[in-house]
Amino acid sequence: MLPPAFDNLIKSLSRLPGIGRKTARRLAFFLIDSPELGKDIASGLIDLPLVNNCRICGFYCSVDSVCSICSNPSRNSEILCIVTKPQDMMAIESSGSFKGRYHILFGNISPLDGITPEDIKLEELEKKIAEDNIQELILALDSTVDGETTSQYIFELFKDSVKISRIAAGIPFGGELEYTDKITITRALSRRTSLDD
Amino acid sequence: MDKVDAYISKKVQYGESDLILHLITKEMGKISAIARGARRSKKRFEAGLSNYILYSCSLGHQNRSNLFLLKETSIVKSFQFLLNSYRRISTAAYATELTALFMPENQEEPLLFEFLNHNYHLLDNPDFSPAVLVPRIMYKILELAGFPPQLDRCIHCNSLMPDTGARWGFDNNQGGVVCPDCGDLKPIVGINELKWLVAEVDELKNRRINRREYNNIYNLLSSFIRYTTRQWLVSEKFLIF
Numbered sequence: 001m002l003p004p005a006f007d008n009l010i011k012s013l014s015r016l017p018g019i020g021r022k023t024a025r026r027l028a029f030f031l032i033d034s035p036e037l038g039k040d041i042a043s044g045l046i047d048l049p050l051v052n053n054c055r056i057c058g059f060y061c062s063v064d065s066v067c068s069i070c071s072n073p074s075r076n077s078e079i080l081c082i083v084t085k086p087q088d089m090m091a092i093e094s095s096g097s098f099k100g101r102y103h104i105l106f107g108n109i110s111p112l113d114g115i116t117p118e119d120i121k122l123e124e125l126e127k128k129i130a131e132d133n134i135q136e137l138i139l140a141l142d143s144t145v146d147g148e149t150t151s152q153y154i155f156e157l158f159k160d161s162v163k164i165s166r167i168a169a170g171i172p173f174g175g176e177l178e179y180t181d182k183i184t185i186t187r188a189l190s191r192r193t194s195l196d197d
Numbered sequence: 198m199d200k201v202d203a204y205i206s207k208k209v210q211y212g213e214s215d216l217i218l219h220l221i222t223k224e225m226g227k228i229s230a231i232a233r234g235a236r237r238s239k240k241r242f243e244a245g246l247s248n249y250i251l252y253s254c255s256l257g258h259q260n261r262s263n264l265f266l267l268k269e270t271s272i273v274k275s276f277q278f279l280l281n282s283y284r285r286i287s288t289a290a291y292a293t294e295l296t297a298l299f300m301p302e303n304q305e306e307p308l309l310f311e312f313l314n315h316n317y318h319l320l321d322n323p324d325f326s327p328a329v330l331v332p333r334i335m336y337k338i339l340e341l342a343g344f345p346p347q348l349d350r351c352i353h354c355n356s357l358m359p360d361t362g363a364r365w366g367f368d369n370n371q372g373g374v375v376c377p378d379c380g381d382l383k384p385i386v387g388i389n390e391l392k393w394l395v396a397e398v399d400e401l402k403n404r405r406i407n408r409r410e411y412n413n414i415y416n417l418l419s420s421f422i423r424y425t426t427r428q429w430l431v432s433e434k435f436l437i438f
C-alpha cells in the first residue's frame with residue numbers, strides 16, 4: 001500500500017535498538033511531515049564516515065585523527081585512564097574530575113564468551129607503556145565479572161612496568177546500605193579507606 | 198514455581214532489556230530461562246546475573262515455551278578470591294563450559310553439578326593453584342559424564358603403564374593409551390601425568406605442576422573431548438598456560 005521508499009525507511013528505522021515496527025512507522029510518518037528535519041538527519045548520516053577514531057586513545061574525532069583530549073597540551077600525559085568504551089570516557093569527562101589521558105579497550109575479556117586479550121586494544125596499550133613516558137594506569141572498567149577479569153589481566157601483564165591503580169568500588173552515592181547487594185558490601189569493606197586520607 | 202541452585206554458563210542479550218540464560222542447575226540439569234527486564238532492573242536479579250556466582254533462582258513456566266521464566270535470583274555464594282585472578286577466572290569458565298557440555302537438559306545430574314560447585318570452592322581457595330586443578334577437572338567431568346578415557350593400561354593388550362616415567366601414546370578413537378608394543382603413536386602421557394588426574398583433593402594442596410606435564414595432559418584431554426563431542430569450547434584457549 002505504501003510506496004517502496006517509505007516502506008524501506010520503516011524497515012531501516014525498525015532495525016535501530018529500542019524501535020519496533022510500530023514506532024518505526026510513527027517516526028517515518030513524522031519525518032514525511034517534517035522535510036527539514038529529514039534533510040538534517042540525512043546530511044548527518046552522510047557525514048558519518050567523516051567521524052574517525054583518535055589514533056592515540058580510540059575516541060571519536062574528525063578525520064584529522066587526534067581527539068580534543070589527546071591534542072590538549074594541558075592534560076597530563078603520564079597518567080592513563082583505561083576504560084572499556086567511548087561512553088565510559090564521556091562519563092568520566094563529564095564529572096570533570098580527571099586531568100590525564102585515556103585509552104579505550106573497546107571491550108572486556110570474557111572467557112565464557114570467547115573474547116580473548118587479543119580481541120581488545122591491549123597491544124596498543126602495551127606499545128604506549130613501552131614507548132611513552134606513562135607513570136600510572138588507572139583502571140576504570142565496568143564493575144562486572146568481565147570488567148574484573150580484564151582488570152586482573154592488565155594488572156598481571158603490566159604490574160612490573162608501571163604503577164597500576166583502580167577506581168574504588170562501593171556503595172553508590174545516594175545509595176542506601178540496606179538495599180545494597182552482598183558482593184558490593186563485601187568489596188566496600190575489603191577496600192575500605194581511612195577517614196584521614 | 199520452582200526454586201533451583203544454579204551457575205550461569207551463558208548469557209545472550211534478547212531485545213532491548215531481556216537476557217536469555219543457560220543455567221547449570223542442581224535440580225534440573227541444564228535449562229534455559231529468560232530474565233525479563235534484567236538489563237534494566239537490578240532489584241530482582243542480585244549482582245546483575247553474573248557468571249561465577251552460585252545463585253538461588255525462582256523459576257516460572259511460560260505457556261507454549263520450553264524457556265523458563267526467571268523471576269528472581271539471590272546470591273547463595275560468591276567467590277571473591279577467585280575473581281582476583283585471571284587464571285582462576287579462566288579455569289572456572291572452562292569448568293563451567295565443560296560441565297554445560299555434558300549436562301543433560303531438564304534432567305537432574307547432581308554429581309556433575311556437585312563437582313562443578315566443589316571446584317568453584319577449590320578455585321576460591323588460595324591453597325590450590327588453578328593449573329593443578331585443571332587436569333583433575335577435565336578427567337573427572339569425562340568420568341562423571343560416562344566417557345572416561347582409559348589411561349592406566351593399554352587399550353589393546355591391557356598391560357599396565359610402567360612406573361618408569363616412560364610415556365605412551367593416546368588413541369582418540371579407542372579412548373585410551375596404547376603401549377609401544379601395540380602401536381606406534383606419539384608418546385604423550387606417563388605415570389607422572391596420571392597422578393594429577395586421579396589425585397585426592399588434599400594431595401593437590403600447595404602443589405605446583407610443571408609446564409610440560411600440564412601441557413601433555415591438557416593437550417591429550419582437550420583433543421579427546423573435541424573428538425568425542427565434536428564441540429569446540431570457547432573458553433578452551435584461555436587454559437593454555
Ligand SMILES: [Zn+2]
Pocket residue numbers: 054055056057058059066067068069070071
Ligand atoms: Zn584521543
Ligand SMILES: [Zn+2]
Pocket residue numbers: 351352353354355356375376377378379
Ligand atoms: Zn598394548
